Amino acid sequence: MTEFDAADVRRYYDRNTRDFVTHGQGGGVGAIHRPVWGPGTKSAAAAFRYVEDRIVALARDLQTGSDPLHVVDLGCGVGASLCYLAERLPLRGTGFTLSPVQVRHADQRIREAGLGDRVVCREGDFCQLPDDLAPADLAYAIESFVHGPDPARFFESCAGLVRAGGLLVVCDDVLRAGDTPAAQRTVRRFQRGWHLNTVITADALRRLASDAGFEHLSTEELTPHLHLGRPRDHLIAWFVALCGWLPLEHTRFGHLVGGNALRTCLSRGWIGYDLAVFRRR
Secondary structure, X not given: OOOOOHHHHXXXXXXXXXXXXXXOOOHHHOOOOOOOOOOOOOOHHHHHOHHHHHHHHHHHHHXXXXXXXXXXXXXXXXXXXXXXXHOOOOOEEEEEEOOHHHHHHHHHHHHHOOOOOOEEEEEOXXXXXXXXXXXXXXXXXXXXXXXXXXXXXXXXXXXXHEEEEEEEEEEEEEEOOOOOHHHHHHHHHHHHHHOOOOOOEHHHHHHHHHHOOEEEEEEEEOHHHOOOOOHHHHHHHHHHHHOOOOOHHHXXXXXHHHHHHHHHHHHOOOEEEEEEEEEEO
């Protein structure tokens, strides 16, 4: 059963986006997703762009002619990822977000980057994409898949979007060994704090993708490259423990509670953070 509908997720991001951009650790580069300190990563800015750099490499391999690729960001936030890609590739980019607040942030970012003729951010649901959307050569979802109401609908929507031979990239949290009561409680707190509906196993992700017409090409586990013990994280953990008797996940502090629960899940192996790549058959 879906706990959070599109309106709930929209309100969550309308309420929190300004804080994410202003106070979040990735706000300086417009990144709402987490940094990945993969091999050779030497700066926070590069860590926040680790996943995008993987997508850039995939897009370059797809480019065969002079026509620009059409790249679609399914859950584009404030448009920072699409702008980063468009500054490195001759692409046409379309982003979708449920949040009108994020659309306004993205429009400003796109204008300031001088990319208004190639990149657009639209308000919309990635499970109900508009009929006027051109086929995508590559589509990606970075930490947005988990918000969707139904993972099968997500892949069905992507199957109608991505052209034959095109790529779909999903970078998100997946269930690992979370079958104990403590794990289930903590995963649930993570989901409630961040308004998530779809935290599934990697096997289920691949199966649903295959059922919708996608071939699994690769999965890269990024969990070992996350920094989970920053001083700020310890401060948040202390705050959550102090107020543990309150249902904070239902308040304006919900994103802090959810983030703290996620760090616990990642550190104990209950959840993993994967980058999965699929090709449309």
